[in-house]
Amino acid sequence: MKIHNVAQGSAEWHALRAQHRTASEAPAMMGASKYQTRTELLSMKKTGIVPEVTAQQQRIFDRGHATEALARPIVEGRIGEDLFPIVGTSGNLLASMDGATMLGEILFEHKLWNASLVAQVRAGQLEPHYYWQLEQQLLVSGAEMVIFVCSDGTEENFVSMEYRPVPGRAEQLVEGWKQFEVDLAAFESEPAAAVSVGVSPESLPALRIEVTGMVTASNLEQFKAHSLAVFDGINTDLQTDQHFADAEKTVKWCGDVEDRLAAAKQHALSQTESIDALFRAIDEISAQARAKRLELDKLVKARKVAIRDEIVISAAKALQDHLDKINISFGGKVRMPVVKADFAGAIKGKKTISSLRDAADSELARAKIEASQIGDGIRANLDSLRSLAKDHAFLFNDAQQLVLKDNDDLVSVIKVRINEHETAEAKKLEVQREQIRQQELQRIADEQAAAAMAAEVKPEPVEAPVSQATKPAAVRQVAGSPKVAPKPTKLEARVTDLEALVKAVAAGEVPIAVLTVNWQALDDLVDAEGSEFSMPGVTLEQVAA
Template sequence: MKIHNVAQGSAEWHALRAQHFTASEAPAMMGASKYQTRTELLTLKKTGITPDVTPSQQFIFDKGHATEAAARPLVEVQIGEELYPVVGTLGNLLASMDGATMLGETLFEHKLWNESLVAQVKAGELDPHYYWQLEQQLLVSGAERVIFVCSDGTAENFVSMEYRPVAGRAEQLVEGWKQFEADLAAHEVADTPSIVVGKAPDELPALRIELTGMVTASNLKVFEQSALAVIDSVKTTLTTDQDFADAKKAVKWCGDVEDAVTAAKKQALSQTQTIDELFSALERISKHARETRLKVDKLVKAQELAVKTNIKQKAEQALIDHVAAINKTLGKVVLPSVHADFVGAMKNKRTIASLQDAVDTELARAKIDASQTADSIRLNLTSLAELAADHAFLFNDL
């Protein structure tokens, strides 16, 4: 590890972070972060533009630094050694440690007190959101363990656990960053998405009918013309999140028109006998609204399925291409089947952007898995070539 003499939080520290893949970014890179998607991290690294820190975020950061400083002496008493903040790099990887012992065998990482994390620490099982950061800290520093603490800076609210490297995770992390670097080179920054809110078709005039044995006052003609015109204007070719949101809103709107017409009919019936012209017009409006509602509702479902299918098929082809490229380097040997659950990744995603990010993250995970398996195969092939150079005829089942 190369140690850098920079203070955490300084301009020099931020500049150093911008040139490396950091431990705090590892969870997002692995698709496990609670606060940032893998696609968002790709965009940040591609542009170098970080979001402005809000006052509420700054308050949390300041509180975190203060509680970390207060908790450090408690950990020093616990392990019987002093701790020093350290910033180190190993190749293109960077880790900023809240503390490390003089010989660098033990690290200290602190998180603000929250009940969910406290439960994980007490159980000794951390979520990937936390352990990928620790794995990178251990990899970069070469330390044996991390004392992971969750506290509010007091001895009363203080829990800790010892985290040691888990077999296979460091290799997975390294492959993850390799895949991320490859994806970063090809990453194209998308247009800034806007918050998609469905827009209902135009407002119609309130339907008003007064009867005294005959229609005495009504704006039915205006209402009918407006209703039919707006219903016919509902967009049925859906390509963007805005189109889907508008269509869903239109489905509800058409239902509201049907309800309004039904209510008007009931109100008119309470005043007089059926009047053919009145009710035929109301029937036309209601029927047209219903037909459009059903049509657009089906279109939304069909085109949502088409979007998901297109995203899934592109990801499947990308994985096939990745595996094929690896197999070319392995000679006679081919990779075993690489599992990717793109359907599962898309569950409960409501926008095209979130669907794409979820599938891209699962694709990256599968590519990492394939690359790790290929590395193991190459190691085995090298061993076989060295140890059985004169006995290749014995290994027809290579």
């Protein structure tokens, strides 16, 4: 926050406010002010023309400043710190605080004592008219809370509450000012409309009829011509508040004309029994007055309904155009959810065209602000999906639902899904590797078994025993020399190989089928050599079983 050394209420302060969007204007910008409409604020910012302060308003302002000064020491005594009025800005937002502590952690805002606000403070629930100002003060200053006081400057009439930032409101306020800037750029200021007072057509000349046994004097023909001309000139194309006011006044005037004509006719009847021409003229004029009265009455009612419908339809179309622009910014991947706007409810009870339009425009601005907030959140989530899940897009076919989540929640979902997917893929890969390893072991075992079965096992010829005396001297064993170890037989070699094979099978490194095949080969070799099988802890019967 940038603090400005200007006194509140000074010319410098007013000049600074004109260049910024102020906290006191925030309720009107959000369409929640009791004293200024959003349209009036747009007009004031567009033209720079600030309504003059009336004498009555000035008296209220002066009283407010006086009670604020009396209430400040009460608050200081309760919090144990001094409070200093400050004016600060952050970007194009400005806030004038009635008081702030030295470190700026606590703010003070004072309002004049009134029963309605006192009830809100005691309940701890402020209307938007009040809390939007406080939200902007907190946003600009970065303070933790505002001590909101309603008093008349005395301890007896003094109530207060602590207001802290409500999650989501600051973001809504920022979006509100963004939408206000857009609307301000397109705003066309119109002259202030005066209060519409109905004007009926010019008065008709007094109808004078004198009769004896016949009409002796009458301006009936001139009266008739003038009356019909006036009726033809009555406006029936109702577009503005002035038109409606004129039409409603004319309806009453036509009724008066009918009554006066009836009275004139009755007066004439009292003077003569029958004057046909006089009566026909009077009846014709009376019929014209009645027809115009009924026509205008129906037009007033029909046009009011039609204009209300036009305002509601126009506002709904403007909101849809705003949503379409946001959808385009998503690149066609997702769409905005439904943003509800109650335009019919907003204009309910409004009487004038200007109030109808202002109410609809305020509801339109509120809906646009909400839509823009949602759109910003969706764009942030789309960025997260693009950056974190660019290689795993197939895991997020429900993106339409995911982008409506809080961004932190979405990031968690992305990480969990990717982690689960990668874990599952790693398990699949491990299973495939194990299958390949087992297939390779099986292939090796099959090759070994096939080689063993293909080998022919033939007994070696038995040589006749040779006496020591007949052996050559070169090979005759010398007495006392060490014995030479006999060469292992094929059976002994096979037993050694099979012992290692048994251990491999027990360790799960070789399929049992290989052992069975080799045992069969060993059994055949035992039979051929006529020897006894011997391997510690292992028998042919065990293998066969």
